[in-house]
Amino acid sequence: MSRRKFLHLIAGLLASTSVTPLSAASAKRIVVVGAGIAGLTAAQTLRQQGHSVTVVEARDRLGGRLWTSKRWQHMPVDLGATWIHGATDNPLSALADRIGAKRLITRYANTTTYNTAGKPLNNAEIRQLEQWQARIDKALEAAQTADTDQSVQAAVEKALGWNSLKASERQLVHFILNSTLEQEYAGGIHELSAHWHDAAAAFKGDDALFPDGYQVIVDHLAKGLDVRLQHVVQQVTWSDKQVTVQTDRGAFQADHAIITLPLGVLQSEQVTFSPPLPARKQQAIATLGMGTLNKCYLQFPTVFWPDDQDWLEYIPSEAGAWTEWVSLTRVADWPVLLGFNAAERGKRIEQWTDQQVVSDAMQTLRKLFGANIPDPVDYQLTRWNADPYARGAYSFNSVGSTPAMRDHLAESLGNMVLFAGEATERKHFSSVHGAYLSGLRAAQQILE
Ligand SMILES: Cc1cc2nc3c(=O)[nH]c(=O)nc-3n(C[C@H](O)[C@H](O)[C@H](O)COP(=O)(O)OP(=O)(O)OC[C@H]3O[C@@H](n4cnc5c(N)ncnc54)[C@H](O)[C@@H]3O)c2cc1C
Structure with a gap:
C-alpha cells in the first residue's frame, strides 16, 4: 500500500x-x-x-x-507545542476535525513590532527592517548554493560586512535572525546550518491553536x-x-x-x-542539533496591550531577549501574554529563578506599555533544556x-x-x- x-x-x-x-x-x-x-x-x-x-x-x-497545564481555571495553556502549523492541509487538522476539537486561528498579519525604545515602528523603520530582511535573505540564498556548509551567523555576517555595521544595525540583524530563525528552529544562529536550516516542508494555511x-x-x-x-x-x-x-x-x-x-x-x-x-x-x-525554546505565560488582572493583535515583537538591545510575544486576548479573550526565549537566550534563562525570569519579562513589557502596567497575577514557565525526558525543545539541522x-x-x-x-x-x-x-x-x- x-x-x-x-x-x-x-x-x-x-x-x-x-x-x-x-x-x-x-x-x-x-x-x-x-x-x-x-x-x-x-x-x-x-x-x-x-x-x-x-x-x-x-x-x-x-x-x-x-503538555497542557490546567492550573488556570478556564485558561488551559500549552507548555509544549501550541499550534497546528499550516492548518489547511496539515494531517492533524483532519484528525482534529474528526474528533470535533475546537481550534482558533492566530495570524502573523496581526503583528505589531516595537523598537528598542518600546515604540511601535514607524513607516521608515518598517521599511528599514524590510531592507535588512531582504539583505539577509539574499545572503542565506547565496550560502545555500555554496559548496561548503557554514553557520547561518557566519554566512550573514560575511555577506553584510559585520565589522562595518553600526550597533543599531547589528541589533536589527540580530532581531531578524532571532525572530525568524532561532524562534522557529530553536537552534542558535552559530549552530544552524546555512545549507539545511530550513529544509522542513510547510503545509498551507494559518496556524491554529486549541x-x-x-x-x-x-x-x-x-x-x-x-x-x-x-x-x-x-x-x-x-x-x-x-x-x-x-x-x-x-x-x-x-x-x-x-x-x-x-x-x-x-x-x-x-x-x-x-x-x-x-x-x-x-x-x-x-x-x-537539539534546540531550546522556552515559554513564559503571564496572566494579568487587565489587558493593557493592543487587544486586536496576536503577535507583539520587540527589537531588544540584548540579542534574543523577549523578541516574540503572543497575546491570547483577541483569539481566546484571556488576559494572558506568552513570551518566548529561544536558543542561547532560552538556555541561559533556565539558570535563573522564576522571579528573575518574570521580572526580566516585566522590564521589557514596561518598556513597551509604560511603568504603570500591573504586575502579573500569576505566571507559568518552562525549562525544556533541563527536562531529563526531553533535553531540549525540538531538533534542528546543525552545521555538518x-x-x-x-x-x-x-x-x-x-x-x-x-x-x-x-x-x-x-x-x-x-x-x-x-x-x-x-x-x-x-x-x-x-x-x-
Ligand atoms: C516549547 C515548545 C513549543 C513547541 N511548539 C510547537 C508548535 O507550536 N507546533 C508544532 O508543530 N510543534 C511544536 N513543538 C514541537 C513538538 O512539541 C514536538 O515536535 C512533538 O511534540 C514531539 O513529539 P514526539 O512524540 O516526537 O516526542 P515527545 O513528545 O518528547 O515524546 C517522547 C516521550 O518519551 C518519553 N521518554 C523520554 N525518555 C524516556 C525514557 N528513558 N524512558 C521512557 N520514556 C522516556 C518522554 O517523556 C516523552 O513522553 C514545540 C515544542 C516545544 C518544547
Whole structure:
C-alpha cells in the first residue's frame, strides 16, 4: 500500500479508536517507548489492527512535549507545542476535525513590532527592517548554493560586512535572525546550518491553536491503550527473534519495539542499546542539533496591550531577549501574554529563578506599555533544556548535518526495533505533525 493511501486509511481509523481483532497467532507483542504524540499514534494504530501493545513512559503524564497545564481555571495553556502549523492541509487538522476539537486561528498579519525604545515602528523603520530582511535573505540564498556548509551567523555576517555595521544595525540583524530563525528552529544562529536550516516542508494555511489545549489530541490517541507511566527505560536489547526493553520497574519482552525517545535523550546516552546502534545512526544522533525554546505565560488582572493583535515583537538591545510575544486576548479573550526565549537566550534563562525570569519579562513589557502596567497575577514557565525526558525543545539541522541523517535516525534495526519521533522526519522535523507522521510510519513498517 502506498504511504499516502495508508495515511488516509489510518487517519480515518484513528478518529474512532475501535479495534479489529486478530487471531492470537498473528497478533504481535509490541512495546512502544514514549507516550508523546509519535508513540501514542503508533501504539493506537497497531492496537486498532489487533496487536498487543504496551507503551512505557518515564513521566507521570501522557503527551511528552505536548503538555497542557490546567492550573488556570478556564485558561488551559500549552507548555509544549501550541499550534497546528499550516492548518489547511496539515494531517492533524483532519484528525482534529474528526474528533470535533475546537481550534482558533492566530495570524502573523496581526503583528505589531516595537523598537528598542518600546515604540511601535514607524513607516521608515518598517521599511528599514524590510531592507535588512531582504539583505539577509539574499545572503542565506547565496550560502545555500555554496559548496561548503557554514553557520547561518557566519554566512550573514560575511555577506553584510559585520565589522562595518553600526550597533543599531547589528541589533536589527540580530532581531531578524532571532525572530525568524532561532524562534522557529530553536537552534542558535552559530549552530544552524546555512545549507539545511530550513529544509522542513510547510503545509498551507494559518496556524491554529486549541483553546482546550493540545491535550485533546493526546487524550483521544491514548484511549484504550495500555500505558505504563513512571517507567524509565534504561536499555533496549534485541536479536532477530525478540526485543527486551528494560525499565527501572522491570523488563518487557516483545516481537517489536518502537523507540520515540527525543533526540536530546538519545544524545545523553541515558538509554543504551545492545548490540550498539549502527555507526551512521550514532553519527546522526551526535550531529543533528537539539534546540531550546522556552515559554513564559503571564496572566494579568487587565489587558493593557493592543487587544486586536496576536503577535507583539520587540527589537531588544540584548540579542534574543523577549523578541516574540503572543497575546491570547483577541483569539481566546484571556488576559494572558506568552513570551518566548529561544536558543542561547532560552538556555541561559533556565539558570535563573522564576522571579528573575518574570521580572526580566516585566522590564521589557514596561518598556513597551509604560511603568504603570500591573504586575502579573500569576505566571507559568518552562525549562525544556533541563527536562531529563526531553533535553531540549525540538531538533534542528546543525552545521555538518544533512537531511539524510534523519533517514539514518529513522532506520529500523532488522525491523525489530523501529524509530519514530519528530527528529526522525526529514521533511517535517521539529513539529507535532512530524512526530505524528513518524508514528504512522513506524506502525506501517510493522504492519507491512
Ligand atoms: C516549547 C515548545 C513549543 C513547541 N511548539 C510547537 C508548535 O507550536 N507546533 C508544532 O508543530 N510543534 C511544536 N513543538 C514541537 C513538538 O512539541 C514536538 O515536535 C512533538 O511534540 C514531539 O513529539 P514526539 O512524540 O516526537 O516526542 P515527545 O513528545 O518528547 O515524546 C517522547 C516521550 O518519551 C518519553 N521518554 C523520554 N525518555 C524516556 C525514557 N528513558 N524512558 C521512557 N520514556 C522516556 C518522554 O517523556 C516523552 O513522553 C514545540 C515544542 C516545544 C518544547
